[in-house]
Amino acid sequence: MSSMGASDSGSNPSMLHGHAAYVAAAAKETVGSYTSTDMQNAGSADKQAAVDEMRAAKQASDAQGEEIGKNQTLGKVEQSLGSATGCEGMEEEGAKRQA
Structure with a gap:
């Protein structure tokens, strides 16, 4: 597939x-x-x-x-890409990296 x-x-x-x-x-x-x-x-x-x-x-x-590594920049990029592509998991992981 x-x-x-x-x-x-x-x-x-x-x-x-x-x-x-x-x-x-x-x-x-x-x-x-x-x-x-x-x-x-x-x-x-x-x-x-x-x-x-x-x-x-x-x-x-x-x-x-x-544990997810905390990285503000990577988190913002991941969250933005997730939002742009519609991947909720990417958005969530990006938000966790920024916390």
């Missing part, structure tokens, strides 16, 4: 890769809405795979008891 998820290749899920994949998939889905239903559907599927990867990465970090 998707070629973007790191977990598809057997590697550990990554929050950073998941975010990057989500942004790329959202762009693909948007372009597909103007050009091709197949491309739009592929973007939607890739977006879901990216969300799944981010959830898996979050669960893995929660299980290890890792």
